[in-house]
Amino acid sequence: MANKYGLLLIVGLLLSVVCGSVRLEHAWISSGKISRDDAAGSGVIWVPDNYTSIQAAINAANSGDTIYVGNGSYYENIIVNQTVRLAGIDFPTIDGQHYSMFGLPTLRVRANNVTVNGFIIQHGSSLQYVKEFDWGIDLGCNGSNISGNIIRFNERGIDSFGSNAVENNLIIYNYGGIACDGSYNIIKENNVTKNYSGIFFAQPSNTAFNNTILDNDAGIILYCNDTYLRGNNITGSLRGFDFDGGYDLDQYVQDIDTSNLIDGRPMYYWTNQCDKTVPPDAGYVALVNCTSIIVNGLNLERNGHGVLMAGTSNSTIVNCNFTDNVFGLFAWASENNTIYHNNFVNNTFQVGNTYSWWPPAPELLPSTWDNGYPSGGNYWSNCSITDAKNGVYQSIIGSDGINDTSYTIDSSNEDSYPFAAPFHSFDVGTWNNTHREVSVVSNSSLSSFQLNQTEKTIGFNVTGSNDAVGFCRVTVPNPIVQEMWQGNYTILVNNQPVSFENWTDTENTYIYLTYQHSERKITIIPEFPPTTVLPLVIILAPTTLLTRRRKSREKPKS
Numbered sequence: 440m441a442n443k444y445g446l447l448l449i450v451g452l453l454l455s456v457v458c459g460s461v462r463l464e465h466a467w468i469s470s471g472k473i474s475r476d477d478a479a480g481s482g483v484i485w486v487p488d489n490y491t492s493i494q495a496a497i498n499a500a501n502s503g504d505t506i507y508v509g510n511g512s513y514y515e516n517i518i519v520n521q522t523v524r525l526a527g528i529d530f531p532t533i534d535g536q537h538y539s540m541f542g543l544p545t546l547r548v549r550a551n552n553v554t555v556n557g558f559i560i561q562h563g564s565s566l567q568y569v570k571e572f573d574w575g576i577d578l579g580c581n582g583s584n585i586s587g588n589i590i591r592f593n594e595r596g597i598d599s600f601g602s603n604a605v606e607n608n609l610i611i612y613n614y615g616g617i618a619c620d621g622s623y624n625i626i627k628e629n630n631v632t633k634n635y636s637g638i639f640f641a642q643p644s645n646t647a648f649n650n651t652i653l654d655n656d657a658g659i660i661l662y663c664n665d666t667y668l669r670g671n672n673i674t675g676s677l678r679g680f681d682f683d684g685g686y687d688l689d690q691y692v693q694d695i696d697t698s699n700l701i702d703g704r705p706m707y708y709w710t711n712q713c714d715k716t717v718p719p720d721a722g723y724v725a726l727v728n729c730t731s732i733i734v735n736g737l738n739l740e741r742n743g744h745g746v747l748m749a750g751t752s753n754s755t756i757v758n759c760n761f762t763d764n765v766f767g768l769f770a771w772a773s774e775n776n777t778i779y780h781n782n783f784v785n786n787t788f789q790v791g792n793t794y795s796w797w798p799p800a801p802e803l804l805p806s807t808w809d810n811g812y813p814s815g816g817n818y819w820s821n822c823s824i825t826d827a828k829n830g831v832y833q834s835i836i837g838s839d840g841i842n843d844t845s846y847t848i849d850s851s852n853e854d855s856y857p858f859a860a861p862f863h864s865f866d867v868g869t870w871n872n873t874h875r876e877v878s879v880v881s882n883s884s885l886s887s888f889q890l891n892q893t894e895k896t897i898g899f900n901v902t903g904s905n906d907a908v909g910f911c912r913v914t915v916p917n918p919i920v921q922e923m924w925q926g927n928y929t930i931l932v933n934n935q936p937v938s939f940e941n942w943t944d945t946e947n948t949y950i951y952l953t954y955q956h957s958e959r960k961i962t963i964i965p966e967f968p969p970t971t972v973l974p975l976v977i978i979l980a981p982t983t984l985l986t987r988r989r990k991s992r993e994k995p996k997s
Contacts (some may be wrong), residue, residue, distance in 0.1 A: 483507065611631075649674070715732055812831045
């Protein structure tokens, strides 16, 4: 973990950047400066004028006093046991020391209704020596307000064990940003940047809104239900949103709407919905107690789940990419769903739920994981591939782009026809009043796909390692095959015809071919059927004979 933060900015440069980034919206601070006239009056203590340490000022204060702290560095681990207002002038630094074997928070707030505003709160100038409890602020209280601070280089930036407000802070370069180990906290308009975890909720009934959560390893993590999220913008995280799940349906109920964005795309956290299609701009999808939902054509990556399903049934997930998530598909108490023509790539668990962390793997309720033969199932990046046979029972010699053995999820769930390479789908518009797609399963990189209705061709480029054998399995809807080629076609590789295998069902035609890498152009073109060629031969033969006779007559005599 230390390597991740090895290139932190030097302290002076960081101050010049981040101090301007924190919005200070409280009446007693204007542009980070307070005059003695503004702060004059009873109940006011100045540090270092009246006391040289912040702790000494707190010990001398009465409930309701304001303690103004001048610019400078204060090497203290402070306990706030009075209801006071701590206000920094020009961002003084409270630098906590690494006491004891396990560390100690820089600021421990034990009195209720405390305000902390305008400080830099840290443990040194890097994370190199941070210990387990070297937190920035430990809120063992209620009703306190932590606002307008820069909190950095701590094991945990802020942890609230009660009900408090944390707003308008810059939380940067901590292992953990903001943690809520209590309920009824309000986490508002913070900039949470470059931490290991951004905002972490361990207890229910908390609120987070309008936070900017940028370049953290994990953006928002939930280990609880009944969380209210609005207007949070999660960008650049390795794991944007993660929810640990639960063991009964109520634990999955959250209040999360589409104003929350992951890399610019809205979150769809649906509860008690039916007969709907998830919009194509989704950045995260959860379906809780839903029926007859369609999830189609989504790229869902770098979250806790590609799709979370809890108590959901009779729904379809098709033509989606689940990449680099903890769970590609998280399925709890969900059954009779249909999942096919998806790519499950490099997820920690391709399919599973909360129980997956503790072997043996959980038994899921039964669902369908393929669309039969030859349509096929899904691509699984952890599936061992052997493709030497084809057919419904994969018993006929010859490859077809489908693995020869099924992919087993558990005893009740298997993909009988897993693809031998990733599945790609291309929108080709409306044919016979129905929206159509052409798909390609290939071990090559694909580019420049085009269907040209005028020239009646389908073409695309394939790229791979030099001299390696590539393959494509192209699926073309039958209405397109009939309208463009009248059921007869030729396959060209770099404009040269090649042999191929094909299969047909009631909906599609499936074409399988191989080629030598590196880059090749694949084109499907129309071909004259034999019934057309024969009449042309009969018509053209006399003309050819007549021409030859005329040419022979015109030859000069010897």
